[in-house]
Amino acid sequence: MEQKEKLVVKCRWWWLLALLLLTAALGGAQGGNVTYDGRSLIINGEHKILFSGSIHYPRSTPEMWPSLISKAKEGGIDVIQTYVFWNLHEPQQGQYDFSGRRDVVRFIKEIQARGLYVTLRIGPYIESEWTYGGLPVWLHDIPGIVFRSDNEPFKYQMQKFTTKIVNLMKSHNLYASQGGPIILSQIENEYANVEAAFHERGPSYVRWAAQTAVGLHTGVPWAMCKQDDAPGPVINACNGMECGNTFKGPNSPHKPSIWTENWTSFYQAFGNEPYLRSAENIAYNVALFIAKKGSYVNYYMYHGGTNFGRTAAAFMITAYYDEAPLDEYGLIRQPKWGHLRDLHAAIKSCSKTLLSATQTTLSLGRQQEAYVFRKSKTQCAAFLENRENKEVTVPFFRIPYKLPPKSISILPDCRRVAFNTAKVSAKHSTRTMNPVVHFKSAQQWELYKEAIPNFARTTPRANGLVDQISTAKDKSDYLWYTFRFRHSSSRSFLSAFSQGHVLHAFVNGVLAGSAHGTHNDVPFTMERNIKLRKGINHISFLSATVGLPDSGAFLERKVAGLRNVRVDGRDFTHHTWGYQVGLLGEKLQIYTVTGSRKVQWKRLGRLHPLTWYKTTFDAPPGNNPVALDLGSMGKGEVWVNGESIGRYWVSFVTAKGKPSQRWYHIPRSLLKPSGNLLILFEEETGNPRGISLDTVTWS
Template identity: 55%
Template structure:
């Protein structure tokens, strides 16, 4: 029996046993016979699991953006970082790429991913959507949905609702069949229907309002046994919970739309996704922590989810328009699964500080009052416990406040958490967690020209041999079905030269992302757009034509399909207008000439990026082909030793796609420089699971031109760690020590091999630029080396006793240590 038949059978089985939901209730009970009994409810303060309110920290991870072999370590590091929940979207277009044909294998094994989370003792928030956006191609919709007659996406439209309900039902039934909902003893405690619909709802008028009500009712009637949420949907119908997405939900969230619903934050953006042509924009750990603490303090927030906690890699062609192959590389766990410090460590301290005050936060009486013009206090208090959040909104000045007869200094834009409303246990603006520096070490070069082979992509010129012909310019995505980035437009042109030899100009207007133009097999130019640029790109260039017949071949290229906005099914892409102009004569429009369309590349159709497919073409040496457009390159390389993450450095290339042993590791575009002058992304992740024990086949399709001899294979690891802790800092909540300490540790498999710098006193600078100050304990270096060298981690108390006495009485002291890991 096929997967599709299995899913269909599950659906029938579960429709037979489902009963109607209790409308308007915030209570979901387990069904009879599930074995382990459980219940998920909610009230105005929190989600309630088996009768207990819970303070929950969650992190988003997407199973298709990593490999099954990576999942256990990613989940373990998330748990170690203080998370309780892993949140993920469900990706319709990977599971049903062809209508009625399901795929839950490999990276798409949703059940395996959820069971791994359960095995490590964490919960799951399942965001079924099925529209997800997520910087994922077509917003997660399979492209065949575009071709359903009379369909209007995300509206009160019967064809759309029918397909949406079928898929959501199939996923819910699969989860029930596997016993994965909490009332069944599984880890899933919430599900999400739709995604940020409020952003587009006005475009649909009353149809949008009806659709929201329908989607909510459809989801609830599936009887999952857990609450449903709608993010960025202030009018989410009862019992569905409206949740917040954004950077500062402590300020922007309007709050739950019902008195019995809790404040949940489903997306706290840990950075910004990167697009080609932009520089990386990281979000500081101080800012993330401030936002979380403010949401708890101001909104009584009890569920906070980081988007992303691990971003991963957009393998293949799954990124949306202009989005890079790496995804949220600056998240607490980076693209490769390495811990991104100090973000990961700073948030872990926050999670511990909050959870140790869970009782007053979840059950205490709340009050707040002003401490100054830009300062405020938020207190949660029971008869026996108290916690206070003291907020300073002033972004430039330290604020001195008095709270319950305690004098405190609040750092600029900070929140101090006071356990028992007396003792500072965490300050959002004071980062004591170690910093880490990720480095890329070259382990393989391809400088030997003899190791490379090349194949020149043929330029189609004959309209009669094209896949499709017509007297019009066809839409790009409607023609390719989004199964390739490329679509050729081919036309013939009869040219009669003028007597005065006037220049001939070709003008091409396209709504695709890149355009390459060839005339009689000769390359005449290209142009590309950008994420925030005009919708149309225009190529206007002089060309040489032969007297009589000429062949014009235009290659339209997309860098991902759209992922958001109203009426995606109506969007038009590709070449929209072509004209030839001779001198001052009127332009000759070619739009209604006989055009031929060729879908994709010859190399794609023949799978020449695979071992078998590569035998179908004749590869040559790369002499004189470097920096030429539309070239396929092939070579081999050995698997690097060890367990460090691996990446290709493609700085020398232009734009294209890379395959390792037939697996696409994604698009690259290093020739599109950011304002800094650097590529938006130059390193491209190769999961070790894509590699053979020894030799591996590397194939690139280079679209614009580059030098493959300068490509290198690199390993990535955290080779340098640093910490800067003040003697007045709160002790780490991860240890039993009563004094502040510098805590350093290397990633798994590495040890502290050298101490680059150590100073107890008043060192200057930070972990990137440091030096000794006017006060320096002479024993600093020896004390730190004795404590740390040769160990995977070490802890050094920031006390005078540890360093043999006070080197400078009356001066506030810190300890800065910079160490190498190897």
């Protein structure tokens, strides 16, 4: 090698070493191939503006993952963000499961194969409208535990699981420092929402969590969302819909401005209408965040998917963020997908200028501003913002620009408008549900009536009403409460108070009434006039949870189920009660081929509450997604070939008189060409003859 070339190489190495030392001195995280400074994440030495999309691996199927990731990439997404779901991976203490939809390693490798990065939000508390916030219910039974606080029993379990996940990622070389796609991790989740409730044990827990995460040496930065005082090298991030306005900014000049959750719609509970957020509004707020020197925006969700089985949190519908750019079925929702794709392209066309130039803000009017990034006479980019609800014309560098109401124009060269957030060029499309199989004939159905237990047939016993969460331990949504008493008159008044979520009362084996709470008002009281017989009477309550709570301080203290019972004013709360966790049909697993043979099915006749229904069907031809139209049903759960596709609650209508959710996704990978087993458990008196099997298309 020539002497001159050796000198150049030597200088380059000294320059790199000096840069690394300077970054460390300024407080930038050292993460191998990923670092950061006050402007952005730095990947392989290059500053990056990154667009990210949340896609959660258990809310879809492995067969769907490649298509979802590819469509995200086509939409201009650079990073896929996912939570890690503790209660899925460790359903029993010390017993781990990373199979099927739980295969987070396979999911990340699929992302890597398509050339995208990963943000891994380990939590391990995640909220996410996921039952118990992602925490396994067995934590509840650990003596002295207080979730998410400076509490040794909880910290031990949290550190153990977090270390398990980090080591799993390392074993597959998935961190960027190992050549993998993971560029950012998250510890905890929106802790500021509950921190004050824990007093001095809140801030100390935050410091411990940050120290624990950094001490795992992943080689990539860590973040905390909604945690303005994220300690040390951990990046504080914003969640919400308007982080360009609401984010206080990084808590250090050496940390970048990042947005971990830009809600593309909002979660939906049973009884509520869907939240519709326009593509224009999302684009406006993203453009504003970038204009104010933001460098990472994650769409929550980019694909919401499906809360299969009993994974949804309290009162959450099975469809999750269906209004995202990719709908529940993984199909492109226009114009949201296309408008954001165009936004990403416009910003990326001037990203080098945005990341290297000095930003200045110019007033263009009373509610109009220009955010200008100028590096030289030839290198300039600008965002022209109009906050008014009317169109205005503003001068910028002596050129007039028309700005639509509530919009931002992006000028990659400070002259030409490449994109305006209010002008949508992507076509609007409509989703169509196409019925292909009907189940109208009574001959297509068989039924099995769930037994209604009485006090004599239920064990264990207790002198008082037990908490449903700690008794059922998430093995079932259902808990039977039974008691018996002697009465002398025929007509009486029953009052029952419950803290979650649904209650069916049976008097001497006959349904006497039902009641339920709501997402915003969980406790409720059921009051009914009932008929009793002289002598011994049996009252049985079936209490049903619709997911477990997912948020709030002291989650381990939250309870559900029956709390107080009175008959004609007589208090039976501390009476002797019998209990039964779950249903007989669940115990026998009659939703499977093998289990369904264990009971005597009958022909469809009169409709009764607490009834199992069974039929078979052939898979529709083609590759279009498949959904069950359960518009004729009430409330329950549905299985296809032994796999639960979720809870339904069609009878809980919105203020407009429509179900919050009518169609329920059946992933194609669950289906066989013919002879698919369909089982429903119906709590009410829904009619299965109104069900149809539909395919899903957009046009």
